[in-house]
Amino acid sequence: MSHDQRLRLLAASPNDPRATAALTALDDVHVVIDPGAEMASVHVPALIALAALLARLVGRVSIARPVAAPPNWWGVGSVGEIVDVVEGLRAALPARLPSRTLRVTFGAEGVAPADLGVGGGDLIAGVGLSPVVLDPAVHALGVHAAACLAVGQVLNRVLGGLGYPGVVLDEPYALDLITHRPIHGARAEAPRLSLPSPPARPLDIAVAGVGSVGTSTLALLAMSVGGRRGGRPAPAELHVTAIDGDRLDPRRNPFRYPALRGGEQGNKADWIVGRLREFGIAADAASCGVGKWAMTRPQPGFDGLLVSSVDTVPARLDVADVLARETLSVGVSGLALHAQRERFADGLCCPFCDYVSADPPATQAQVYATLTGLSVARVLQLLDGDASLTAADLEAVAATGRVPDHRRAELVGFRLADLVREAYAEAPLRTGAPDSGTVAGQVPRRGVSRATA
Numbered sequence: 001m002s003h004d005q006r007l008r009l010l011a012a013s014p015n016d017p018r019a020t021a022a023l024t025a026l027d028d029v030h031v032v033i034d035p036g037a038e039m040a041s042v043h044v045p046a047l048i049a050l051a052a053l054l055a056r057l058v059g060r061v062s063i064a065r066p067v068a069a070p071p072n073w074w075g076v077g078s079v080g081e082i083v084d085v086v087e088g089l090r091a092a093l094p095a096r097l098p099s100r101t102l103r104v105t106f107g108a109e110g111v112a113p114a115d116l117g118v119g120g121g122d123l124i125a126g127v128g129l130s131p132v133v134l135d136p137a138v139h140a141l142g143v144h145a146a147a148c149l150a151v152g153q154v155l156n157r158v159l160g161g162l163g164y165p166g167v168v169l170d171e172p173y174a175l176d177l178i179t180h181r182p183i184h185g186a187r188a189e190a191p192r193l194s195l196p197s198p199p200a201r202p203l204d205i206a207v208a209g210v211g212s213v214g215t216s217t218l219a220l221l222a223m224s225v226g227g228r229r230g231g232r233p234a235p236a237e238l239h240v241t242a243i244d245g246d247r248l249d250p251r252r253n254p255f256r257y258p259a260l261r262g263g264e265q266g267n268k269a270d271w272i273v274g275r276l277r278e279f280g281i282a283a284d285a286a287s288c289g290v291g292k293w294a295m296t297r298p299q300p301g302f303d304g305l306l307v308s309s310v311d312t313v314p315a316r317l318d319v320a321d322v323l324a325r326e327t328l329s330v331g332v333s334g335l336a337l338h339a340q341r342e343r344f345a346d347g348l349c350c351p352f353c354d355y356v357s358a359d360p361p362a363t364q365a366q367v368y369a370t371l372t373g374l375s376v377a378r379v380l381q382l383l384d385g386d387a388s389l390t391a392a393d394l395e396a397v398a399a400t401g402r403v404p405d406h407r408r409a410e411l412v413g414f415r416l417a418d419l420v421r422e423a424y425a426e427a428p429l430r431t432g433a434p435d436s437g438t439v440a441g442q443v444p445r446r447g448v449s450r451a452t453a
Contacts, residue, residue: 004091005255006057018162025158027059027094029102034064034114035079036107036131041070042140045223047106048072048082050118050147052258054154055086059098064111073219073275074261082261089255089262102157104150107134116153120146120174124183127153128172139224142177149173180339202237204304208290208319210244210268213330214309215259218242218272226279234280242269242276243286243293249418251410291318301325301344308351312417313364314383320352327351371420373400382416389414 004023031054035047048069055061067079076082087093103114108131119132120142126132127149134143156166174183207214218240226234246268254260264271269285276283286293290310294302306324310316319327323344329351330339342351365379372379374396381387394408397419403411411419 005252022159022162025162026057028098029058029100029154029158030060030062030098031058031102031104031154032062032064033079034103034105034111035067036105036111036119036134037109038134039067039107040134040136042137043107043134043143044069044079045072046140046143046147047079048074048076049144049258050104050106050150051079052082052086053147053151054104055083056090056255056258057151057155058158059094073223073259085261102154104154105131108132115157116150118146118150119143123177125149125175125177126172127169127174129169130172132172141220141224142175144220145175145177149175202239204239204241204302205307206241206243206293206302206304206322206324207307207309208243208293208322209309209311209315210242210246210272211309211311212253212257214244214307215257215268215272217307217309218276219259222276222279222281226276226281234282236282238281240273240276240281240283241286241293242272242283243288243290244269245288245292246415246418247413249410249414251407289318290315290322294318294322306351312383312415316352320350368416368420371402372416373397373402379416387416389416389419 006023006026033047033051033054039047044067047067051061051063052074061083063080063083069076069078069081074082074085076085102116103112105111105114105117107119108117111131114131115129117128117130117132118126119128119134120126120140121135122137122139123142124135125142125145127146132146137143152166153169155164156168158164160166160168175181176183207218210218221240225238244267248260248264248266248268248271250263250265254262254264267285267287269287273283273285286296291314300323302322302324304325306319306322306327308316308319308327308329310319319329325344327342328339329342340349342349365376365383368374368379368383369376374382374393378393382389382393389411391409391412394403394411397403398405398408403419
């Protein structure tokens with residue numbers, strides 16, 4: 001269990017019985033996904049994502065009928081193939097077959113009754129306790145969002161008895177992706193929104209940090225507007241810049257990043273740009289931090305959309321210093337998601353304001369030193385700029401027993417944050433009294449339209 005990627009224990013041994021209970025509950029579930037007959041090729045990438053996310057978490061996932069896949073980010077020929085790919089990424093599969101079955105419908109036509117239904121269209125996400133219709137769509141962003149919500153609902157049902165703090169739906173739920181508000185009453189009565197015409201000038205998008213949700217966001221962008229793999233011309237007015245100085249970690253990232261399928265190597269920005277170009281999207285890579293990228297620009301400011309995917313305090317300051325026309329920032333803490341948008345010089349909060357601790361840097365460094373076994377002085381060096389871990393750093397950390405031997409060489413060249421946060425996302429599971437301790441579940445995430453790592 002100590003190498004199971006789904007869990008990270010907080011202040012507890014890998015043999016903690018609470019972690020064992022959570023893993024056992026997940027392993028005892030077989031999710032059967034039943035696709036509706038009204039499903040079109042545009043909906044299938046969301047079905048692939050639903051299967052891939054669930055296969056990372058539960059004991060078994062199967063598709064009720066074979067579904068061929070159109071050109072997609074993962075390069076799979078069928079939906080069932082993605083399940084095989086994800087199972088190959090897991091450290092271990094259950095030794096016995098699950099005893100509990102949850103049925104999830106994807107669409108409504110010709111499907112049997114289910115525990116959860118996934119549906120929707122381009123801008124409406126629908127989740128229900130019975131099958132939900134798939135609407136005709138162009139990009140089906142709403143269906144992607146519904147798939148993510150359904151994964152959360154599966155976790156709510158499976159881990160609720162262990163104190164998992166999710167809310168189990170007791171009635172159908174529909175979400176408007178434009179207003180981020182639920183739609184009450186019949187989905188057919190949802191307002192038809194009049195979207196603005198595309199801008200006359202080219203749209204420049206910069207993604208500062210290309211981590212788990214960042215790669216997922218760009219993968220969804222590629223499948224939504226990409227041409228070479230998607231069968232339609234890519235928009236000529238779109239240009240993407242991916243900014244990240246980190247390298248892909250072949251051992252950890254494929255499980256944590258739903259946009260990966262294993263085998264990816266090299267700089268994150270270089271890799272994602274190569275994939276975007278395969279879909280006909282104009283893209284460039286900046287294999288450095290956002291601060292260095294901003295300094296190399298010919299003039300101050302960025303006349304475009306900056307998607308903030310950074311996860312350190314200095315990098316968030318650098319994002320604010322870019323002075324983008326518009327900044328989208330999304331922060332994730334466990335399963336809690338907070339998104340905000342800032343426009344340049346609007347008199348309101350900047351991209352830095354709502355995301356940082358007021359503690360002085362020395363306090364933060366002391367916490368990191370305690371967690372890693374490095375000295376405070378070395379931690380301060382690693383927190384300053386783009387410094388990375390050296391072999392000497394990992395030798396010192398390994399001597400304290402805070403990192404396993406097999407990870408010592410693999411983490412050389414990575415950031416301090418990668419050492420501190422071996423588990424990327426944590427969902428607390430409490431068992432009774434507040435002082436009884438916490439088990440944390442590592443949950444893969446994917447973006448709907450934008451997000452941060």
